[in-house]
Amino acid sequence: MAKLHAFKGFRPGKDKVNEVASRPYDVLNSAEARVEVQDNPWSFLHVVKPEVDMPEGTNLYSEQVYNKGKENLKKLISEGYFAEDDSELLYVYAQTMFGLTQCGIVGCAAVDDYLSDVIKKHELTRPDKEEDRMNHIRVTNFNAEPVFFAYPDHPGLDAIVERVVRGEAEYDFTTDDGIGHHFWVISRQEDIQRIIEIFDREIKYTYVADGHHRTAAAALVGQERRKNNPVHRGDEEYNFFLAVHFPASQLTIIDYNRVVKDLNGLTPAEFLEELENGFVIERKGTEVFKPMSLHTFSMYLEGTWYSLTARPGTYNDDDPIGCLDVTVLSEQVLGPLLNITDLRKSKRIDFVGGIRGLEELSRRVDSG
Structure with missing residues (x-):
């Protein structure tokens, strides 16, 4: 107790x-x-x-x-x-x-x-x-x-x-x-x-x-x-x-967001191409996009917001851990594409609390 x-x-x-x-x-x-x-x-x-x-x-x-x-x-x-x-x-x-x-x-x-x-x-x-x-x-x-x-x-x-x-x-x-x-x-x-x-x-x-x-x-x-x-x-x-x-x-x-410092040697175009293997990608423009459903993510890259929706079959809804969006993100993006496997120790990733708003993500990215 x-x-x-x-x-x-x-x-x-x-x-x-x-x-x-x-x-x-x-x-x-x-x-x-x-x-x-x-x-x-x-x-x-x-x-x-x-x-x-x-x-x-x-x-x-x-x-x-x-x-x-x-x-x-x-x-x-x-x-x-x-x-x-x-x-x-x-x-x-x-x-x-x-x-x-x-x-x-x-x-x-x-x-x-x-x-x-x-x-x-x-x-x-x-x-x-x-x-x-x-x-x-x-x-x-x-x-x-x-x-x-x-x-x-x-x-x-x-x-x-x-x-x-x-x-x-x-x-x-x-x-x-x-x-x-x-x-x-x-x-x-x-x-x-x-x-x-x-x-x-x-x-x-x-x-x-x-x-x-x-x-x-x-x-x-x-x-x-x-x-x-x-x-x-x-x-x-x-x-x-x-x-x-x-x-x-x-x-x-509220959300807890990730900011990644680089694309692991990929160009933005190559990164988007790799993402398409696991996600349906929709370009949202310059206005902040906040996802409202499970397995949908927002991404800010080179001045543009994107919607990323995990494709069926890339996650297991019967697995209480595997179906979490944080797991989907780590197993489909951070690890295989960006080579960030230890979030505890990697210096290439940082975290931004949702209380700061998604605008803080674009500010951080735009400032380099």
């Missing part, structure tokens, strides 16, 4: 949250982050992307960058922009996007649950990104961003969350990207204990929806600290990591 741990959160005051709040570290690059922190010394990007305070060209993974993040975190605390809660609590975080609101329980997940597969993973992690987040945790000694978990709907948890969100929110604001953020403190001890009890007795598994690298990094650092602590007990804070748990029925799945 899943463990949920209450904790003393560090968070900004109501009058400071708009200055501190930032986008996640992995949805914008360093140049974009530098623009966002201009004239705002209190943005949390100074902690999660501390290279913004270093000379351009600085190695993003150097020790001085992580130390700068630690320094910036200490400054947020010392200047009163972050304060620690007095007691161990749980929280509710709600996000409004695409006209839908989802409410999640903020608490700490257990490293042991990750190691024992109570926390279910669905993607492999890239060693370089994993090590980056590990170093950030090691140096700052801080879980800076929560991971995003899903759990099977439970009426008891729903009832508590619904009652909490009927009260006045601690934070309630909308960021420049149009996303609404709402936050409540669960302060009643009976509610906290009941939530923990339900997870411990009735929630068999939780599922990583977003944050595989942060989850892996927290678990690996936790293991390191266990080994280095001769009086390890099991209740130390390094045995837990920050997570927001959302009921499965409230989740909206």
Whole structure:
């Protein structure tokens, strides 16, 4: 069963949250982050992307960058922009996007649950990104961003969350990207204990929806600290990591896109010709094309959007893994045509979250 741990959160005051709040570290690059922190010394990007305070060209993974993040975190605390809660609590975080609101329980997940597969993973992690987040945790000694978990709907948890969100929110604001953020403190001890009890007795598994690298990094650092602590007990804070748990029925799945740096020696015409063996190709023009059906992909190549529909017989709908579009893409395009067989380690492929929109794909391709 899943463990949920209450904790003393560090968070900004109501009058400071708009200055501190930032986008996640992995949805914008360093140049974009530098623009966002201009004239705002209190943005949390100074902690999660501390290279913004270093000379351009600085190695993003150097020790001085992580130390700068630690320094910036200490400054947020010392200047009163972050304060620690007095007691161990749980929280509710709600996000409004695409006209839908989802409410999640903020608490700490257990490293042991990750190691024992109570926390279910669905993607492999890239060693370089994993090590980056590990170093950030090691140096700052801080879980800076929560991971995003899903759990099977439970009426008891729903009832508590619904009652909490009927009260006045601690934070309630909308960021420049149009996303609404709402936050409540669960302060009643009976509610906290009941939530923990339900997870411990009735929630068999939780599922990583977003944050595989942060989850892996927290678990690996936790293991390191266990080994280095001769009086390890099991209740130390390094045995837990920050997570927001959302009921499965409230989740909206968005795309997660691939950007490939080259065509493995093929010309664009040759690449399209090879693709025709496995896909029906339709030229869509310069307007963004978003696929709306299974086994249909969009592709942006040399200023043009294409629809690629996998031909019948090139996949097996009776195979729960083989019929996934991610499998079709890997087995028909990335591997045989582009020679990208290890997505964890290849430097020729990158990933762009759907929250950035398909326009980000064309921007990346057009910029080289």
